[in-house]
Amino acid sequence: MDTVLECRGLKKWYGTVKAVDGVSLTATRGQVVAIMGKSGSGKSSLLRNLALLEEPDGGQIFLNGQEVFPDSTPSWQEQRRRRQSVRACFGFVFQRFTLWPHRTVLGNVTEGLRVVKRLPKQDAQHLALAVLHKVKVEHLCHAWPERLSGGETQRVAIARALAMAPDLLCLDEITSALDPVQTAGVLALLRELSQVEHKTMILVTHHLEFAREVADHLIFIDQGRILEEGKPSQILAHPQTEEFRTFKNAVLASS
Amino acid sequence: MAVDYRWDFHFIWQYSPALLKGVLLTLELTAIAVVGGTVLGTLLAVLRTSRVGLLRWLAVAYIEAGLALPLLVLLIWINYCLSQISSLLTFGSFTVAAIALVLNLAPFVCETIRSGFATLPDDYALAARAVGMSEWQTFRRVTFPLALRRTLPGLIAHYVTTLKLVSICSIIAVPEIVHTSSAIISREFRPLEVYTAMGVIYLLMVLPFTLLARFLEKRFLVKN
Numbered sequence: 001m002d003t004v005l006e007c008r009g010l011k012k013w014y015g016t017v018k019a020v021d022g023v024s025l026t027a028t029r030g031q032v033v034a035i036m037g038k039s040g041s042g043k044s045s046l047l048r049n050l051a052l053l054e055e056p057d058g059g060q061i062f063l064n065g066q067e068v069f070p071d072s073t074p075s076w077q078e079q080r081r082r083r084q085s086v087r088a089c090f091g092f093v094f095q096r097f098t099l100w101p102h103r104t105v106l107g108n109v110t111e112g113l114r115v116v117k118r119l120p121k122q123d124a125q126h127l128a129l130a131v132l133h134k135v136k137v138e139h140l141c142h143a144w145p146e147r148l149s150g151g152e153t154q155r156v157a158i159a160r161a162l163a164m165a166p167d168l169l170c171l172d173e174i175t176s177a178l179d180p181v182q183t184a185g186v187l188a189l190l191r192e193l194s195q196v197e198h199k200t201m202i203l204v205t206h207h208l209e210f211a212r213e214v215a216d217h218l219i220f221i222d223q224g225r226i227l228e229e230g231k232p233s234q235i236l237a238h239p240q241t242e243e244f245r246t247f248k249n250a251v252l253a254s255s
Numbered sequence: 256m257a258v259d260y261r262w263d264f265h266f267i268w269q270y271s272p273a274l275l276k277g278v279l280l281t282l283e284l285t286a287i288a289v290v291g292g293t294v295l296g297t298l299l300a301v302l303r304t305s306r307v308g309l310l311r312w313l314a315v316a317y318i319e320a321g322l323a324l325p326l327l328v329l330l331i332w333i334n335y336c337l338s339q340i341s342s343l344l345t346f347g348s349f350t351v352a353a354i355a356l357v358l359n360l361a362p363f364v365c366e367t368i369r370s371g372f373a374t375l376p377d378d379y380a381l382a383a384r385a386v387g388m389s390e391w392q393t394f395r396r397v398t399f400p401l402a403l404r405r406t407l408p409g410l411i412a413h414y415v416t417t418l419k420l421v422s423i424c425s426i427i428a429v430p431e432i433v434h435t436s437s438a439i440i441s442r443e444f445r446p447l448e449v450y451t452a453m454g455v456i457y458l459l460m461v462l463p464f465t466l467l468a469r470f471l472e473k474r475f476l477v478k479n
Contacts, residue, residue, distance in 0.1 A: 084388070084389055110390070157382075
């Protein structure tokens with residue numbers, strides 16, 4: 001199978017706190033990997049370190065079969081340049097403050113195309129409109145981010161990530177600030193991106209039903225370590241550890 | 256009760272060339288202070304985050320002193336004390352005023368810029384790096400424009416304060432508005448009219464800046 005992303009024994013420490021403590025995972029092309037865990041368990045750190053938005057403290061990361069961390073290149077300029085191109089392979093969507101408030105919707109999507117990919121303005125706008133159409137917010141292209149609802153904001157953020165044609169999407173709790181209706185809409189969009197477009201995704205989510213239906217692989221993280229993983233329907237039906245059982249019951253009770 | 260005081264503004268017109276000179280001098284000093292203070296303030300803001308401990312320490316020491324010292328003290332000290340130290344450090348009153356105003360404004364600019372960056376959520380920069388922008392591109396395209404929008408209203412307020420502080424330079428005989436007015440008063444013995452005219456002049460000078468600040472705020476201030 002075609003492996004997009006693989007990490008082995010990934011570590012990230014903040015002082016004495018082990019946010020990511022030896023995590024290994026694999027995402028093959030078209031696969032959806034869901035990550036669950038209570039807040040502070042290291043889910044966001046894991047995503048950020050995978051995309052090299054932070055400097056991991058240990059382990060290995062392979063992107064499309066190439067080792068991208070640790071980077072043995074001696075020149076730091078070269079290292080920095082390579083790191084930038086690695087980051088551009090990840091489409092990242094965050095939970096909050098995602099869109100740049102000084103750019104319109106269209107500007108947010110074209111920014112990366114113009115600055116990083118150096119596309120001419122016309123081409124960038126053309127491409128951006130097509131992606132915005134795909135996520136069904138084309139009509140908002142001239143709106144300012146402050147005017148958007150939470151659901152629209154996240155759709156635009158997804159469009160911004162998709163426009164860069166990333167190898168995989170990293171979605172960090174992107175529905176946790178949304179109301180139920182908007183959440184359903186965004187989850188439906190993700191389902192479509194997975195099932196129709198076969199996008200590779202790693203996403204942090206607390207929606208059990210969504211994970212069961214869309215994810216191919218589910219990982220439960222506690223204190224920076226993987227406690228359980230496997231096929232979502234299986235491990236959700238039969239939690240092996242007390243931590244996962246408690247977590248699952250808490251999610252069920254709150255939804 | 257001075258109910259029967261007879262106001263008479265007529266004599267002021269004959270001094271309008273001198274007053275206009277005072278206005279121009281005020282604007283000139285303000286412009287120098289704004290340019291110099293902004294450059295020095297930005298430099299201080301950068302030095303404050305320097306990796307070199309000594310530079311950082313020097314910047315903080317100057318900022319704290321600059322925030323604490325009144326302009327009046329700076330003016331007198333540069334004008335009288337420095338010239339005692341060496342004749343090389345003896346300047347004309349215009350130069351002294353310019354130096355003091357720049358030194359006085361810079362720490363405020365630095366603090367305003369710093370808070371503009373400090374209150375900016377990291378996530379905007381993170382999103383920029385996530386699409387593959389370099390550190391410089393992130394700064395130029397995202398962090399700087401956003402911080403500037405947060406900083407601008409505060410900066411303009413400090414610039415307006417500087418314009419008004421130029422009046423204090425009258426004590427070292429810079430022929431700006433207050434100094435010119437005092438000269439007029441000692442000739443005409445009509446302080447009430449002169450001070451009233453001074454008020455109108457300041458109002459007319461400051462008003463465009465306040466309106467500009469209002470406009471910029473409406474146009475550029477981005478809500479989150």
